[in-house]
Amino acid sequence: MEKSKWQGKILLEYALDKNSKETRHIGDVANGLECLCICPVCGDDLVAKNHTNSITRHFSHHTKNESSNCKMTQLHIGAQHFFRTSEQYLLPKVAFIYKGDQLTEESVYSKVVKGELESRIGSYSADVWLETDLAAIAIEVCVTHKNQIKKTLYYREHRIPAIEYDLSGYVDCPINEALEDLKANKVPYRWLYEWCREAMISRHNEKLHQKRLFIKKKMSLKAKKMMLDNSLYLPKLSLPYEYEKDGERVSQYIDVYNGGICHFDIVINEVKSKDHLIFKGMYKNKFIWVVYLLEDRVPREISYLDGSVVLHRINKLDEIYSEWFKYPELKKRLPEKIRLEKLHSAALKHAKELAFIYVKSNELLSRRDISRWEKWMIKSNCYVTTDSKQTMPLPAIFSLKNSTLSLWVFNTWDVLTLCCLAQLVDKKPIQTMISYTDMFNELADEIGVHEDYVDIERNVILGRLTELESDLVDKAEIIGSALSIFESRMVIKYEKEGFKRISSLMALLKIRR
Numbered sequence: 001m002e003k004s005k006w007q008g009k010i011l012l013e014y015a016l017d018k019n020s021k022e023t024r025h026i027g028d029v030a031n032g033l034e035c036l037c038i039c040p041v042c043g044d045d046l047v048a049k050n051h052t053n054s055i056t057r058h059f060s061h062h063t064k065n066e067s068s069n070c071k072m073t074q075l076h077i078g079a080q081h082f083f084r085t086s087e088q089y090l091l092p093k094v095a096f097i098y099k100g101d102q103l104t105e106e107s108v109y110s111k112v113v114k115g116e117l118e119s120r121i122g123s124y125s126a127d128v129w130l131e132t133d134l135a136a137i138a139i140e141v142c143v144t145h146k147n148q149i150k151k152t153l154y155y156r157e158h159r160i161p162a163i164e165y166d167l168s169g170y171v172d173c174p175i176n177e178a179l180e181d182l183k184a185n186k187v188p189y190r191w192l193y194e195w196c197r198e199a200m201i202s203r204h205n206e207k208l209h210q211k212r213l214f215i216k217k218k219m220s221l222k223a224k225k226m227m228l229d230n231s232l233y234l235p236k237l238s239l240p241y242e243y244e245k246d247g248e249r250v251s252q253y254i255d256v257y258n259g260g261i262c263h264f265d266i267v268i269n270e271v272k273s274k275d276h277l278i279f280k281g282m283y284k285n286k287f288i289w290v291v292y293l294l295e296d297r298v299p300r301e302i303s304y305l306d307g308s309v310v311l312h313r314i315n316k317l318d319e320i321y322s323e324w325f326k327y328p329e330l331k332k333r334l335p336e337k338i339r340l341e342k343l344h345s346a347a348l349k350h351a352k353e354l355a356f357i358y359v360k361s362n363e364l365l366s367r368r369d370i371s372r373w374e375k376w377m378i379k380s381n382c383y384v385t386t387d388s389k390q391t392m393p394l395p396a397i398f399s400l401k402n403s404t405l406s407l408w409v410f411n412t413w414d415v416l417t418l419c420c421l422a423q424l425v426d427k428k429p430i431q432t433m434i435s436y437t438d439m440f441n442e443l444a445d446e447i448g449v450h451e452d453y454v455d456i457e458r459n460v461i462l463g464r465l466t467e468l469e470s471d472l473v474d475k476a477e478i479i480g481s482a483l484s485i486f487e488s489r490m491v492i493k494y495e496k497e498g499f500k501r502i503s504s505l506m507a508l509l510k511i512r513r
Contacts, residue, residue: 011059011174011175012026012074013025013074013078013175014026014040014059014078014081015035015039015040016037016039016040017036018036018037018038019036023080023081023117024037025081026057029048030048031048032049033047033048035047039059039064041073042061042064044062045062046059046060046061046062047060047061047062073143075143075167075170075175075178076143076167079127079165079167079178082182083128083130083139083182084117085115086112087111088109088112089110089130089137090109090185091108091109091110091132091195091196092107092163092191093105094194094196094197094200096191096194098200098201099204099208101204103200105194110132110133111133112131113132114130115129116129119138121155121160122154126138126140126162127139134195135161135195135196137161137163137195138160138163138192139162139163140162140163140164140165141164141165141167142165142166142168143167143168143171144171146166152192155192155193156192161197162192163189163190163195164189165182165187165188166187166188166189169188212294212295216294218320219277219294219312219314219320220292222292222312223279223290226279226290227267230265230266230267231262231264232261232262232264232281233259233261233262233322234260234261234288234310234322235310235323235324236255236257237256237259237327237330238253238256239254239256239331239334240252240253240254241334241337241341254334254337254338254341256330256331257330262281263283264282264283265282267280267282268280268282270289275293275299276291278290278291278305279291279292286329288307288310289308290309290310291309291311291325293311293313296313298325305326307326307328307329308327309326309327310322310323310324310325311323311324311325340459340461341461343459344461344464346459347455347459348460348465348472348473350456351408351456351469351472352472354408355405355408357408358405358408358411359404359405362404362414365411365412365414366415369412369416370413372416373413373415373416376416376419376420377392380419380509382506382509382511384511384512385511392511393511395509398415398418398485400485400489405471406471406477406478406481408450409444409449409472410444411448411449416447417482419509421483422505422508424443425483425486425492426504426505426506428501430500430501431501433497433499435476436475436476436479436498436499440475440476440478440479441475443479456473460473486508489508490502491503491504491507491508492505
């Protein structure tokens with residue numbers, strides 16, 4: 001089908017009745033000059049051309065030229081006519097911030113009771129005044145100019161529901177395209193004053209009121225328990241520490257207090273107000289201020305409290321949590337904690353270097369300790385042969401051996417170390433719990449440890465170690481890692497408190513030729 005020459009152009013579809021000044025659509029009037037309509041912009045008589053097909057029927061000016069303003073106003077009038085003649089109106093989604101919370105009301109259909117154009121509201125005129133079964137709404141249509149600021153303020157000050165639709169993106173489109181998007185609620189809009197704002201605020205205030213009652217009750221119970229027990233859990237505290245590393249400023253947090261129960265000699269109730277409770281916990285000639293917040297803000301007077309202050313608040317899950325607000329005594333610990341952190345970092349770095357050297361030197365260690373190991377194998381009845389000149393092979397189990405980094409501590413060939421460990425474990429009764437740390441100490445007594453290990457272990461902070469780092473310096477983790485080749489053959493079983501021997505480890509070391 002051939003494309004109409006009118007398609008994509010703005011046609012005059014709306015006019016004013018010459019007598020009543022009511023809006024008329026091209027489809028509702030007589031043909032020609034008998035339509036008795038005028039242009040709403042320039043006032044020229046219009047000729048109705050409505051005996052053509054539905055795409056091209058329109059008004060045309062009788063004596064004057066059609067200006068761009070005449071065409072632009074068509075979009076405005078078309079939108080007005082659309083709202084005034086609608087049987088139902090979709091109240092668009094409402095969303096705004098109130099007291100720091102996002103309030104939302106989804107879009108909802110309403111039944112139109114009455115529609116009026118250019119309705120007077122105070123000293124202003126609304127493009128459309130729409131009365132529905134849910135609310136009366138002032139509708140503003142923006143084509144070239146947004147709603148006046150003073151007019152918007154008037155709506156807000158008098159709490160008059162009002163909305164503005166932005167049709168500026170449709171100025172070069174057929175009117176029907178804009179009307180279809182209005183019907184589908186696709187046209188950009190903004191609420192000048194939300195139709196349900198007061199109800200939403202009222203519901204939210206009631207919700208906040210109920211939450212305040214809930215918080216007050218929960219906080220009061222928590223405070224009462226503290227006074228009955230004379231004890232309180234004090235939260236962990238980590239403070240920032242900056243230092244220079246490789247020419248760059250590096251920041252990290254250092255734990256100055258790990259958290260724990262504080263037992264008070266006495267708890268004094270100092271302040272009880274509508275938004276907070278203040279207690280003073282006394283212990284060993286010292287004290288801590290304990291504050292329970294009933295509102296989600298910190299009152300100014302809390303800042304004036306001298307000494308340490310712990311706040312109790314409610315999170316979004318309605319759970320009570322505590323945090324340090326002031327901590328002068330704990331802050332004094334930072335220099336010592338920094339000193340220990342430096343020792344920890346240096347010790348850990350040294351342990352990694354020694355472990356790397358150990359792995360690289362394993363061949364040298366084997367040549368140094370091979371004779372000692374062979375004597376150990378014969379003495380322990382792990383090697384039986386009729387050929388005294390044959391080189392002693394390694395037991396097959398050592399083919400399963402993975403990383404031996406953790407064995408750097410013993411500064412001995414890893415094969416000899418593991419053999420000595422197996423012998424010590426076999427001396428323990430089957431199914432008896434064996435402490436990893438005790439086993440480390442026994443093995444250290446048997447073959448010794450690296451001369452630097454004692455200083456390294458003393459300076460590292462075990463709770464700060466990763467899994468790999470623990471395998472290098474933590475006694476329990478070192479033994480657990482060393483026993484992995486025996487655990488894989490199910491002759492031992494790991495437990496949380498230690499490990500148990502299931503059967504003989506030495507049996508896996510025997511070689512017969």
